Amino acid sequence: MAQDKPNESPATGTPPDSAAAIPAGAQPVQGPGPVTHSQFGLLRQRRFLPYFTVQALGAFNDNVYRQAIIGLLFFLGISSEERTLYTNLAPALFILPYFLFSAIAGQIAERMEKQRLIVITTAMEIAIMSLAAIGFLTQNMTVLLVALFCTGVQSTLFGPVKYSILPAVLKPEELTGGNGLVEMGTSISILVGMIYGGLVFQVAGTWGPEAAAASVVALAVAGNLVARTIPRVDAGAPELKVRWNPIPESWAIWKLTRRQLAVRNAILGVSWFWFVGTVLTAQLPTYAEINLGAPERSTSLYIFALALFSVGVGIGSLLCEKLSMRTVEIGLVPLGAFGMSACMLDLYLARSGAAPATGLAIAEFLAAHGGWRIAADLTGIGFFAGLFIVPLFALIQSRTPRGELSRVIAGLNIQNAAFIVAAAVLGVAVQRLLGWSIPQVFLALAIANAVVAIYIFTIVPEFLMRLLSWMLVRALYRLRVHGVEEYVPDEGPGLIVCNHVSYMDALILAASVPRPVRFVMYHRIFEIPVLRWIFRTAKAIPIAPEKEDPALMQRAFDEIDRTLADGGLVAIFPEGRLTADGDIAPFRAGVERILARRPVQVVPMALRGMWASMWSRKDSRMRRARLPRRFRAHVEVVAAAPVDGTSASAANLEARVRELRGDRA
Template sequence: MAHNQFELLKQRRFLPFFLTQALGAFNDNVYRQAIIGLLGYMSVSAADKTLYTNLAPAIFILPYFLFSATAGQIAEKLEKSRLIRITTTMEIVIMSLAAIGFFTHNLIVLLAALFCTGLQSTLFGPVKYSILPSVLKPEELTGGNGLVEMGTSISILIGMIFGGLIFKIAGDHGPTVAAVTIIALAITGNLVSRAIPRAEAGAPELKINWNPIPESVAIVRLARKQVAVRNSILGVSWFWFVGTVLTGNIPNYTEIHLGMGDWYVFPLALFSIGTGVGSMLCEKLSARTVEIGLVPLGAFGISAFLFDLYFARTGLPAVTGLDVAGFMQQPGSWRIVIDLVGIGLFTGFFVVPLFALIQSRTPKNELSRVIAGMNIQNAAFIVLAAVLGLVVQRFFHWTIPQVFLALAVANALVAIWIFTLVPEFLMRFLSWVFVRTLYRLRAQGMERIPDEGPALIVCNHVSYMDALILSASVPRPVRFVMYYKIFNIPVMSWIFRTAKAIPIAGAKENPEVMRRAFEEIEAALADGQLVGIFPEGALTRDGEIATFKSGVEHILAKNPVPVIPMALRGMWSSMWSRRDSRLGRMRVPRRFRAHVEVIAGAPVAAADASAEQLEAQVRARRGSDA
């Protein structure tokens, strides 16, 4: 098992795929920038150059609308490494066509090849993300996605720089160098792809519907089936919207507001570096789980830095014609640098957990089609971003800083809307921040919790923080059964109601609340959810595990689902356990940032799960460290 994401780069199950996708992103951007270089080499008119810069993105994105539905089905049906080899072979053919365009200075051929690269990317997209759950363990998904996003960001950046320099350095030999380079990169990618291990098809029996229109509708509906996945896809599409607006305006922003002429690669580099760093930090911050609590952090971080970017430079620069060194000597330059890196950093926090959630929550026999549906929506958001950017600047005469300000506000509003639709995002964020501020948490065995389907979690009950700690550890949302009077506490009431906790009371205390609780538990398990209970029925008063009550057996009698025995260690001497008196719990705790462990055991079949047996399992995992 890889202990951190960089260990994956030493393993054949990941490294060849990582290099293949990075080489593909690199080559795409070398090619597109080389076309711009060719336009300058040919001394085409400004009007023709503008036509290309507007036409090229549309040509590249068109195949996503036309062929994503078919691509998703193909990626579902074929063995994944084979499909990747097919797409990289296509790249060799496409780049050979592009080479002819460079040699003959034929823009029509180059644009035709650009359309084909869009088609090849459309075919590669679904398998790019659906292969990861096949080759990575659940606890490696966040780190693997972080590496992929980092590799993609850096490859795009280096490709833009390299492609933009070809004609500047090679001069009259530019067309030849460009042609040879893109073919060589395509061949290299194909050779590397042949080392990707076999990854079985998600649905080899799938019958492909070649009619793109009804199938596009079908896969978009498929992508919207699960609420959390649907809104994660919406979040990814919004990421593309924000990225399109930002990167599309950076060239003009660099020239008009930074005074750096055509040095637009510098701010793009800052954004890309930030995105790469943020993507890689996700695994560390998430403790190797799919931690969607990072998504709200990322969303509001993006808005904060976009907001500051507006105020950092609202007008024209005092000096123009600057290079990077000259710009860095100008007042306020470091603020702009920090803003651009910060936007990228929090973009990584935002998008990587979303990809990991989509992969972990979607059945493997549907994942490629769900990714294809996401790509259709992404393409729509990219087009919408481009159109809106054009409208507000051409017809409403907004400046680029004003566009950034509007984007900051819109991003915050969209984030709030998404988190309102799916409270799980916000709850994970709150539990993530709260728990990791107060404790040093270590989770073990979380891979034993099923990725989907119902299960019952049983755990010892030590402190008032137990449910939040378990929520921060378990990669899926858990509906905890909580003592009903907690729901009368103002702040706690909002937290637990938002988390859809189930209130319960003793049979003698309030039989109606108890009856409704068991009905809700039964409904939640029937719906395939995780339910968490503390079978002791109360907080421990002495640090020891009390006898498990028979309620767990009552639940399993009606709902024979797997049971996950879990244990909390180190909580008794931390804050908010009953080791302190009520007055003592109000003071500064004796062990701030205490080491706390959450340990999950192997699932126990309902038929074998008596209260006594589950208590023994929890005791064994808790050990002597209360």
Template sequence: MQARGAVAGATAVADAPQTHNQFQLLRQRRFAPYFVVQALGAFNDNVFRQAIIGLLAVMVAAGAMDGATRGIYTQLAPAIFILPYFLFSATAGQIAEKLEKARLIRITTAMEIGIMTLAAAGFLLGSMPVLLVALFATGLQSTLFGPVKYSILPNVLRPEELTGGNGLVEMGTSIAILLGMLFGGLILALAGDQGALVAGLAVIGLAILGNVVSRMIPPVPAAAPGLRIAWNPIPESLKVWRLTRKQLAVRNSVLGVSWFWFTGTLLTGNLPVYAETHLGGTPTLYVFALAVFSVGVGVGSLLCEKLSARTVEIGLVPMGAFGMSACIAHLALAPAIPGTGLDVRGFISQPGAWRIVGDLAGIGLFSGFFVVPLFALIQSRVPRGELSRAIAGMNIQNAVFIVLAAVGGVALQQLLDWSIPQLFLALSIASIAVALYIFTIVPEFAMRFLSWLLVRTLYRLRVHGVERHVPDEGPALIVCNHVSYMDALILAATIPRPVRFVMYHRIFNIPVMRWIFRTAKAIPIAGAREDPALMKRAFDAVDAALEAGEIVGIFPEGKLTRDGEIAAFKSGVERILRRASDAGRPVPVVPMALKGMWHSMWSHNDSRMGRMRVPRRFRAHVEVVAGAPVEGRAATAEGLERQVRQLRGDAA
């Protein structure tokens, strides 16, 4: 059943219309209803939570509650909301794995209608106990929805759409949270005596709308329909958390996502007081600051697809991490704005105000660069049958980091008498430390950043057929013509999955590039006459990589072209395929061609001195073209060479 479900999901994606950018997804049924449902859920959650805060203010003003009791409820509410993440995430992950995903989304949105009906009763009765019960139930519903929210994406999106789809989701979530806070905060203030009724009707109406839209989501097969659900939360929480640690890159990506939540909690939690004490503002100014940050997150999330050229480009993560840290530090060191009671217009007119606006927008922008590729990497690297549970494990860790941020921020201010700018500066330093830890333990992040920076700076890339012909999972052999010293980096930047390149050992050992190639687990090779032992090790390494289900890339010409033409493919490619076939595991071969590289930098079209100077053909137009896979048993060096020539055409 699991295999048939996986095939059905793959077929649904294959039959979907091709998209050229992420915004086209918003017009397609496989994504649009899901996007609306998750945005409505985030919006309604924040309408409800802010309406509770507004009700507390009304009750204090009416003398129905004193300030001390209000403070207790204000601190109790976030804890009640987040508690279900600790108690039920493991169960939620198992349920999301076992059930058909569209059905589960309909169930959670139906739960929301009942929960918000209870919340409406709490508003009408002015009963905080009833509202807190509804808030706990809202946290439970969010816990159940969390694993399916992200695990559904690899089932409905192609690999090249993952980054753009995650960017839309993060943008939608951040904007929905902002608008929900605004709407929820204004309901009781503007509706007067009818505020409680309006708030109750609003949250019920939004829940009903979410359930109606959820019924438009197409069926998405269960990842593990035969899974037996274990209900004991403590051992199961440990099990799902361990799923996030099976692969080093995934483990540190989850750590990065948790740090994103830690940073966001500490920043947004202190923005209200910061806006009043350091910016001289009113509560309106806090909302403006939060809006700037939220819009920044949305813009950064949307830009990820463009910057990554529609691949899962974790090279953006270091740029996001250090950019975010720099903006937080710059904000922490900003002088206080003189004055008190400033509205948005009054604040903007003050010296230094635009610096703070830029810092808040920059923090949000780089946060988007940081978190979107991490989500895409987790979705692309974790096996489909474990993804929902791994996301549940990540949600548990996220909840821990959120609590640590809230408690730690208060403790540092109360015990050490730190100001908010000092807290922000410490956060910036800690962010750099966390980033260095992640990128040192998993150098793939830094390697991808350096290769992304080189390729996107030096070339203008156009990609054709890669998303259709490179398999999403399992082993494959990539064969391509060899034109320049940058070929491997360019192919790596256009193929969504990691590629183990086989390359001549002298190219492998080029300074600076050597670190990139070694980190990418490239396989150095030499000719049989030059170093037979190295050649044997290379073939053994290729065989082991294919057996492990990895993609291996080779340049069968064996050397860079010296005249722009494709040389005869050597028999080494047949040896690789024969070894795999003889072991009973034939692999598909994907022919690819580089076009325009002969007239770019770092090819033999330039002399050695020419390659050392600033290139004449800076930002050259380069195309990468992939053809249909060839069955490994039937592939020959001559036939693959012919296909690569056809793919390249006359554009050397």
């Protein structure tokens, strides 16, 4: 039977059994204001609420305007052929500026103070919507389409600042919650804007053009007034020289998005989200009529289906903060991806042919066979899409240097536009050229989504590794965290020291700290087949005792120092081995060796409740092999104020950790 050693490790106190977290990357700057303990608390703070309101009003107004144009076509009695021409031309005019001007917009957003830029873009919206109002009042489609193109230009300028502002005003532990609110707000604003824009001509009757004109101008003015209350947010790269030639700059910005593998593939994931969303939502009007049984020329079931999807996105986006425990938890991305595929597959299976009856109202559709199942699938697709998209945006923001983020977002917008166009073209092509039904399109999309997800996660296995860690921690423990948000530095180097109780300690800490952490582990554990790819992916630092492999030990200290020099977090367990009796063993001198070389601040942490949980050494080996005695144990992670690295010693750090842990081993 194998010995419990090699739990012994060198002087650093490195745990051989530790897993590791995602590697450190560029961190966002600390925003003003206190940390909120709920994402909804952000809606009470000036650093977030005005920005959130502006972006929601912008999304709302864009969709009111586009739907009001369609309403005007019916109001004027234009033939179905002309309506089809306009409805196909409108999205093309809106998205064209993203190709033409995103590179310039990204540079401007990088160079300018962000609040000023938002005020400028919302002022542009007032001018554009005033032109649109003239188009409605004169019932001139040419003017309306010109204004729509200008709206695309304005959205292109606003796009890079929409997401690059978040790391400047939110702390790392607030990024997931903030992005969740933004995605929820955008999704609901789009839905409500489409409903309002579609109803304005029906409700106002002969005053429809006047009502549409007044609505879009009033919303633009409201957005500009709110934008003026956003606090000042410094430019990311004020010294940047704007280059106005869009073609070479688009190429340069696209290359900027590919510098880091994880960011590159997160951007690919976001663009794929837009591809899936475009294919899905583009089919909903016809799907509602043919497959759901909606009355001819009625939009009630279409709006209902769109509402289910949008509400699902909103719920999934908001739930990300709770599921991730306020960290940038990319383990939710695979869960979201495969959940989307499962729901789309079930949507096909629920009804692969035409509706059994036509002319159905919403209540009649739900009462019909499979109605509730289809509704659940549409909501589920949106829900898992929210779990998919929010961590990707948070990852892009947290790992991209602040001086490049606006340009990276601009590059993302260019790629998104390309994916949206490809989705629209492909959706039409497979139906007209291959004769696919809409349920068959959904089936193909489910399969393609799974294939793309597997491709991304194979290239960057960090996503799947984080999913496994996330599932293990939340399945096996009930975790509470105290002081971590307050005391772990938002950016810059830091060393975390903690007591060592079980084989799950590193995963527990990784799930509790909002920043990426690199853990150190005994090299023989690091090289275990099968597990080795997880450790390498997580960039764990292997180490050996000096008497066993002095060269490896030196390389480990060099790597620790390099990580700290790059502004990352490193976590060690200075006891050097798992506790055998529940008590904290003396801290070894390795921590002093690290601090002598680079005296960074040290964050003491303590694990409480782990001794009585599974995978500790409380029981004999035979008893540990049986069903765990404390499944879903209550576990706490407690942090204290950082200690200055110039004065920290193994003894006083041990005393701090003992005090934090108290008598709850």
